[in-house]
Amino acid sequence: MRGADYVIRRTGAALLTVFVAVTLNFVLFRAVPGSAVTALRCFHCTKQFKAALEQELGLNQSMWQQYTIYLGSLAEGDLGTSFTDHRSVWQNLKEPIMNTLPMLVIATVISVVMGVAAGVVSAWRRGTRIDRLNTWAALSFYAMPTQWIGLMVVFYIALRFGFPVAGIRDPTLGILEEPSTWTVIADRLRHLALPALTLGIGLYGEYALIVRSSMLETLGEDYVLTARAKGLKNFNIVWRHGLRNAMLPLVTLIALSFGYILAGAIVIEEVFSYPGIGLAVINAIDQRDYPVLQGAFLLLTFAVIFFNFVADLLYFKLDPRVTA
Amino acid sequence: MSTRGPVLRVEDLHVWFDLPGGELHAVQGVSFELHAGERLGLVGESGCGKTTSILACIGLLPPNASVAGRVYLNDRDILEGGESTVAPHRWKDVAMVFQGAMNAFNPVKRIGDQIAEPMELHRTAKGRAARTRVVELFEMVGIAPERVDRYPHEFSGGMRQRAAIAMALACNPQVLLADEPTTALDVMVQAQILELLVQLSEELGLALVLVTHDLPVVAQTCGRAAVMYAGRMVEDGATTDLYHDPKHPYTRLLFSATPDLYAQEHIVSIPGVPPRLDRDIVGCPFQPRCDRAFAPCPTIAPPFVTVAPRHAAACHLNDVALERTQ
Numbered sequence: 332m333r334g335a336d337y338v339i340r341r342t343g344a345a346l347l348t349v350f351v352a353v354t355l356n357f358v359l360f361r362a363v364p365g366s367a368v369t370a371l372r373c374f375h376c377t378k379q380f381k382a383a384l385e386q387e388l389g390l391n392q393s394m395w396q397q398y399t400i401y402l403g404s405l406a407e408g409d410l411g412t413s414f415t416d417h418r419s420v421w422q423n424l425k426e427p428i429m430n431t432l433p434m435l436v437i438a439t440v441i442s443v444v445m446g447v448a449a450g451v452v453s454a455w456r457r458g459t460r461i462d463r464l465n466t467w468a469a470l471s472f473y474a475m476p477t478q479w480i481g482l483m484v485v486f487y488i489a490l491r492f493g494f495p496v497a498g499i500r501d502p503t504l505g506i507l508e509e510p511s512t513w514t515v516i517a518d519r520l521r522h523l524a525l526p527a528l529t530l531g532i533g534l535y536g537e538y539a540l541i542v543r544s545s546m547l548e549t550l551g552e553d554y555v556l557t558a559r560a561k562g563l564k565n566f567n568i569v570w571r572h573g574l575r576n577a578m579l580p581l582v583t584l585i586a587l588s589f590g591y592i593l594a595g596a597i598v599i600e601e602v603f604s605y606p607g608i609g610l611a612v613i614n615a616i617d618q619r620d621y622p623v624l625q626g627a628f629l630l631l632t633f634a635v636i637f638f639n640f641v642a643d644l645l646y647f648k649l650d651p652r653v654t655a
Numbered sequence: 656m657s658t659r660g661p662v663l664r665v666e667d668l669h670v671w672f673d674l675p676g677g678e679l680h681a682v683q684g685v686s687f688e689l690h691a692g693e694r695l696g697l698v699g700e701s702g703c704g705k706t707t708s709i710l711a712c713i714g715l716l717p718p719n720a721s722v723a724g725r726v727y728l729n730d731r732d733i734l735e736g737g738e739s740t741v742a743p744h745r746w747k748d749v750a751m752v753f754q755g756a757m758n759a760f761n762p763v764k765r766i767g768d769q770i771a772e773p774m775e776l777h778r779t780a781k782g783r784a785a786r787t788r789v790v791e792l793f794e795m796v797g798i799a800p801e802r803v804d805r806y807p808h809e810f811s812g813g814m815r816q817r818a819a820i821a822m823a824l825a826c827n828p829q830v831l832l833a834d835e836p837t838t839a840l841d842v843m844v845q846a847q848i849l850e851l852l853v854q855l856s857e858e859l860g861l862a863l864v865l866v867t868h869d870l871p872v873v874a875q876t877c878g879r880a881a882v883m884y885a886g887r888m889v890e891d892g893a894t895t896d897l898y899h900d901p902k903h904p905y906t907r908l909l910f911s912a913t914p915d916l917y918a919q920e921h922i923v924s925i926p927g928v929p930p931r932l933d934r935d936i937v938g939c940p941f942q943p944r945c946d947r948a949f950a951p952c953p954t955i956a957p958p959f960v961t962v963a964p965r966h967a968a969a970c971h972l973n974d975v976a977l978e979r980t981q
């Protein structure tokens with residue numbers, strides 16, 4: 332069957348990419364001059380201490396040995412131990428990732444909904460004032476630096492409507508009484524709203540422009556004229572015959588830009604002091620915490636590969652012409 | 656044909672396109688009638704307004720077009736009330752097969768569903784009944800019924816064209832407007848499709864307008880032919896009359912410009928180009944290219960009038976002929 336064959340092949344490709352990424356991640360961190368240990372600077376960092384540390388970290392072994400050990404521990408889900416707090420890397424990264432993911436998902440939903448709506452309206456009302464306004468707005472938001480959008484959001488929305496601008500949890504929550512699950516979720520959402528909105532606004536412009544142009548192309552197709560001749564009304568023409576075809580380029584774009592979305596998230600987490608993966612990476616860099624950094628890079632790479640895989644499957648589902 | 660009136664009657668149809676540089680008068684007063692079971696071939700050079708005319712009949716022109724004139728379907732003017740009076744007739748009474756209908760199907764939807772779509776929309780059939788009808792239509796146009804759930808890209812060009820015809824017949828229309836339905840196909844398939852159209856119009860009493868550049872196609876399939884030039888009708892009559900006794904020099908030149916397999920003499924082309932439609936045309940639009948233009952032609956536009964039984968033309972030569980015979 333067409334489906335099974337395709338899924339197997341895509342999965343194989345994704346796994347191969349994961350392997351390449353793992354290897355690159357290993358090579359990259361060994362290719363920097365010096366090792367994690369030589370870069371250490373502290374009062375008690377004597378030669379003997381460093382040698383002991385190298386021994387402990389296995390840095391005195393051959394590259395090949397290190398590589399096999401690395402692969403072996405990865406296979407067991409062991410990403411190493413942090414230099415700074417000596418907890419496992421996974422322990423260090425689990426919470427930031429769980430903070431960032433919902434933010435990314437909500438931001439993507441916001442940007443896709445806004446982008447598709449703006450793009451479709453623009454294409455349908457091509458050349459009118461609303462189209463010009465839409466295109467102009469999309470271009471502006473596309474061009475604006477994310478951190479600047481973040482500042483505007485803080486200034487115009489947070490201060491005016493009383494949204495929290497930092498952190499992920501109200502520090503006073505739970506002091507007087509045990510908060511109910513609902514309060515916790517609501518509090519979480521309030522903290523999440525502005526970072527997600529900022530990221531969403533930063534992304535929507537590009538999506539709107541892509542949807543507009545692919546929708547225009549689709550609306551010029553013969554089957555759209557046929558749909559009109561068949562008696563379909565405007566809404567149904569767009570809904571049944573336009574949107575699915577016009578969405579195809581967007582699916583690919585979202586998957587491909589996932590790495591870029593994460594980069595945007597790092598900037599936003601800095602602006603909003605949002606304890607997500609971005610802040611974790613920044614802290615790890617500040618403290619030269621190589622294992623955490625390496626672990627974070629690896630997880631982010633996995634995420635990008637995973638979303639590309641999902642996009643491939645989605646594309647396959649949306650477009651019956653895809654065969655290989 | 657029948658004793659009843661025409662199914663479709665177009666009277667003095669005009670279309671203007673609003674363009675950045677001004678207005679383009681694409682259709683300049685087209686009139687014709689069509690009876691049940693009749694097949695009319697609409698011919699003319701590229702850009703003369705064939706597609707625009709038939710799209711205007713069913714209100715499918717883009718927003719930058721304005722339309723004047725009357726289109727009667729069974730003696731009721733369907734353009735009168737704008738979108739609200741014409742919309743109910745789309746596909747239900749007047750269906751179309753488009754120029755390049757190879758792409759008439761949405762690539763991401765199953766052919767069968769797309770054929771059933773107008774039935775459910777116009778409530779002629781739904782659910783299982785619609786599906787039965789799709790299978791019936793597939794058999795009618797000669798496609799194996801087990802292909803209903805396939806996607807367009809799994810069909811060959813000829814099959815897609817058959818499916819497009821099946822889709823046009825979905826709601827049992829009275830009129831079928833076919834805009835160059837065979838241009839993208841090879842000659843063998845083209846012949847099969849034309850045969851199918853003839854057979855269907857005979858079996859179903861369908862009135863057919865066949866738009867084409869191809870005169871031999873008209874000769875083979877249509878009892879009647881209408882010739883357009885620069886947005887106007889220049890001649891309308893039985894195909895054999897137009898061929899043997901054309902009443903307009905353009906028709907005569909058009910027939911002699913058609914390559915003939917058996918004739919050894921080289922093809923004659925008509926020198927010159929059609930006039931621009933974005934400015935007023937004074938006199939006869941064909942006059943600058945006409946080999947028989949005379950005194951009135953540059954200044955007076957010839958009216959489109961009956962010149963013989965069931966034969967109309969717009970040429971001053973016919974007045975002269977009339978005067979001489981008097």
Ligand SMILES: Nc1ncnc2c1ncn2[C@@H]1O[C@H](COP(=O)(O)OP(=O)(O)OP(=O)(O)O)[C@@H](O)[C@H]1O
Pocket residue numbers: 672674679681699700701702703704705706707708717719754868932
């Ligand atoms: N949407 C449009 N906007 C502006 N002008 C148009 C539009 N559609 C058609 N025209 C113009 O109207 C005139 C008639 O075009 P039309 O497509 O009806 O010709 P046609 O006889 O069907 O030609 P062909 O044989 O090439 O299909 C042409 O001059 C064309 O440029």
Ligand SMILES: [Mg+2]
Pocket residue numbers: 705706707754834
């Ligand atoms: Mg045309």
